[in-house]
Amino acid sequence: MKLATKIILGLSILVFFALGIWGAVFYFSFMSELTGEIDDTLADYSNDIIVWSLAGEPLPYSDAVAYNTFDIKEVTPEYAAANNRIRYWESITYIQSQDEDVPARNRSCIFKDADDRYYELVVSVPTIERDSVSEHIIKWTIILYIVLLLAIIGIALTVVRRNLRPLDELLQWLDAYSRGEKPGSVPTDRHVVEFRKLSMATQEAVDRLESRNEEQKAFIGNVSHELQTPLAVCTGRIESLLSDTELTETQTVELMKLARSLRDLSRLNKTLLMLHRIDNDRFPESERIAFLQLINESIGLYSEIYASRNISVSVRTDAPFIYEMNPQLAKMLVNNLIKNIFVHSGSGSAAEVSVSASGFTVSNPGDGPLDSGLVFSRFYRKSSDKDGSTGLGLALAYSICRSHSLTLSYNWADGRHCFTVSASSVSPSTSSGQNILPEIK
Amino acid sequence: MKILVIEDEEALAELTDKALRKEGFIVETAFDYGSAEEKLAVYAYDCILLDIMLPGGNGLDLLRKLKERGDRTNVIITSAKDSIDDKVTGLGFGADDYLAKPFHIAELVARIRSVARRSTNRGDFAFRYGNVALEPDSGRVTVAGREIQLLKKEFDILEYFMQRPGHIIDKTVLAEAVWGDHIDQADDFQFVYAQMKNLRRKLTAAGADIGIKSVYGFGYKLV
Known part of the structure; x- marks a missing residue:
């Protein structure tokens, strides 16, 4: 997991819970405040009704504006004694003015008139508005919650990325x-x-x-x-x-x-x-080397030296490979690879060199693949190698290639060892002189 | 012929000294810059073997001073540095030849002879042994005055032997000298035998009084 991801993930989880708790607390405290306001209204209303009722004034049928309703009924002194307290509750109540059942908040209390008769007063107020406010609050709290969460994650992501950039650069380096x-x-x-x-x-x-x-x-x-x-x-x-x-x-x-x-x-x-x-880099001189010619010379030389082994080498040319490098090293590179063919192929076998515009491949039949991780390391030798070979030839070839931005690679295909020298993607034969040693040096 | 060997490595100086004396040269040695400068100021030499890295100074400075004085002594630079820069600088300063260490004594002797021959007898660069003469520049070989035709490799082999008459030459050394530095001990030497056979046949046919003798299956010797 990347450091930035880890930081963002940790931060998101923290913000998720913190904002969640904050949203819940905000919602519930807001709702209880709202309910408190309704209860106060209900208390004032029932006090007014009790005052009007005791004063014998005609009671309003209902509150036309607020759709409040009330109901007074006489109760026995025993009932009054048992229920002598103010109760609030929520219910679905029939509101006459609206002619339907709506959610409402109710308040009941007991009062006594001058004749010592007990009455129970129940006042109700519809809570449709409160519920719609509550819905809005829930909706906007959630929206705020999501927006905040996204904004915080986004900001954190930008900040973390920006601040970790030096670390990224260091890692890339x-x-x-x-x-x-x-x-x-x-x-x-x-x-x-x-x-x-x-x-x-x-x-x-x-x-x-x-x-x-x-x-x-x-x-x-x-x-x-x-x-x-x-x-x-x-x-x-x-x-x-x-x-x-x-x-x-x-x-x-x-x-x-x-x-x-x-x-x-x-x-x-x-x-x-x-x-x-x-x-x-003690070989600063360089010139344009026609590798095909070097390869042919080298094959001629080793065919003569190893004439008794009767090894045939065919050269296939798609295009001449021309590369700017030190002539002494170029010759050494070609000789090392060609000599390898003659030294490590069985008598009478057929080897092949193919030359293209971007490099050349030397292949010869062998008994089994070499360890491609070790083949270019110094003193790598197979047990079957003869005495007198230094085990440095390929290491030398590799060093030469590396110092001239060439790639030397080994692979085993169809029972043949293939060594390929190839120029890097930019064709250096078109560039001039010393600048073929690019920044990779 | 009087030779000054300027060489700080005492073992190498002693060896060179011994080998050159054996060849009939008069040899003196100097181990550092100071004593070399002193000797050069006092005595005259026919040939100087000059090492570049010397205690007390650079051999190239010595060479420059020598040439500034108008001294025409032959100078062969012997250096372990084996870098093209040194070679170019050295020859540019007027050295006659450049020999990279480690070198074979026989090679050194041949170079001294060749350099001396060039300065004393301009025009005739031929190596002579018996009734055979070999001209390295024109590539001509004559036996008792009659020219014989040799192939390139045969000529190279003969030239190598003519420079080192009487020395035993290991066939690996010969192969390296003629075919270049690409020979391993493990290689078979059929290619040397084949060329050698032809060369011997041509020499005998032309009536040469010298011959290349095999020595114990290891090498050859020009007698």
């Missing part, structure tokens, strides 16, 4: 950041203390993370850089030993094996250094 984009600096809200603190904390955490990351990368870079010289020294010493004519065959062979292992180490180290340099 974090989403973008965790997707691996670099969305610039953390958005800050200068007005709200809490948001400011949150932004500052986020910025600090991100900065710390970035600097750790940088340190780690720099460390790997420095280590591989520092390893270069000792590796060169070792290789050189072996070379110089190998030119010694007094060595026996066994010694020479052992030395050559050692030299090969050292060369592997050296190659691994060079690749790590290369990854480090790609990640640090």
Whole structure:
């Protein structure tokens, strides 16, 4: 549940009950006030009638204006003693002037004349008006209630949304950041203390993370850089030993094996250094690269090197893929992907490269899908891989693509590994020079 | 031929020193900027191996000063930085060649020879061994004065060997040098064998008194 929804929901429930209780109290107190007024009228009226009756004046047949009615009847002293109090009640009463039964409020009291005879007086007043007022009040209270409820929710919604906007921005920033984009600096809200603190904390955490990351990368870079010289020294010493004519065959062979292992180490180290340099954008030169040509050259090269494996590669061209990037890296990217075909396909198998305007796909038959989450990570290797492969080739290809806003993806379809390099939605071949490295950098 | 090795890494300097002496050069070493500057001011050298990152200064400054004096000594930059910027700057300052660390000693020797040959004997860039001469610029190979036709890869292989006569060359190193940096240890070397077979056949047919000998199944040697 979103925070705004939660706040609005809580507020609505609270307002719902508060307004409900307020409406009920308002209605009932208003109605009791109204009834009190009617009772006062009834009391005045019955007092007038009692006064007129005791004074022997003729009693009015009824109140023509207010449609009040009355009824006086003589009662026994016992009845009077038992009922000597004023009673109010509601009933449906026949009002003669209107000639129908209507809801009315009644008042009864006992009085005594000069002859000690007891009379009971019942006066009635129709409450049609009160009921209609009551209906109106109920109607308008409910309308007011709904309007208030909606208005409060609406206002709260606007206020909450508006005030939580910095939080939304921060969350969007974090989403973008965790997707691996670099969305610039953390958005800050200068007005709200809490948001400011949150932004500052986020910025600090991100900065710390970035600097750790940088340190780690720099460390790997420095280590591989520092390893270069000792590796060169070792290789050189072996070379110089190998030119010694007094060595026996066994010694020479052992030395050559050692030299090969050292060369592997050296190659691994060079690749790590290369990854480090790609990640640090150390390849600023760029030009328009015709990938089709690179692909054909690369296929030619590896067909020669792996001639004994008899692997055929067909190239299908819908449109030439031309992209602005560093020529050295472009060549490395193509070579890595094409070499993969030759190294990881069985003898005699048929691979395919298809080139379109927006990228190219390299596919070769395989035994089973690779773990697509790991395939581009460093040192990912299948147990069937041969010795001497560094496990860095695809990581390198991935780094190259990322540094040039290309996408490298892997999928497994119809028993084939497919690696696809594609340009982002905007075709960079139409834009010029350095500005192909957009804000995602 | 007198060579100054300017290199702060003592092990590497010692190794280079030893290898170059073995090749018959007179070698002196300097481990930092100061002593290198001193040596350059006092003595004259035929070739200088210059590291860029030096304690006490930048090798490129040393190169610039040298060239400002009008010194025509050959300079080969050896640097671990392996960046195109350095290479371009270095060559722009008048260096004769650029070799990225780590390098093979044999490669270094070949470069020194090549640079020296260019400065002393302009026009004749040929590598000679036995009765075979190879001109890297024109791509011509002659055996006892008669030209023979080699394919591109065969030529590259022969050039590599001609630069390193007498050295054992591992076939993986050869493959890397000729086919580029795309070779893994796991690869089979049928493609090297095939080219090698043709090259040997052509050399023998032309009556060359040199040959490429296999060494223990690991590599080759030009004898």
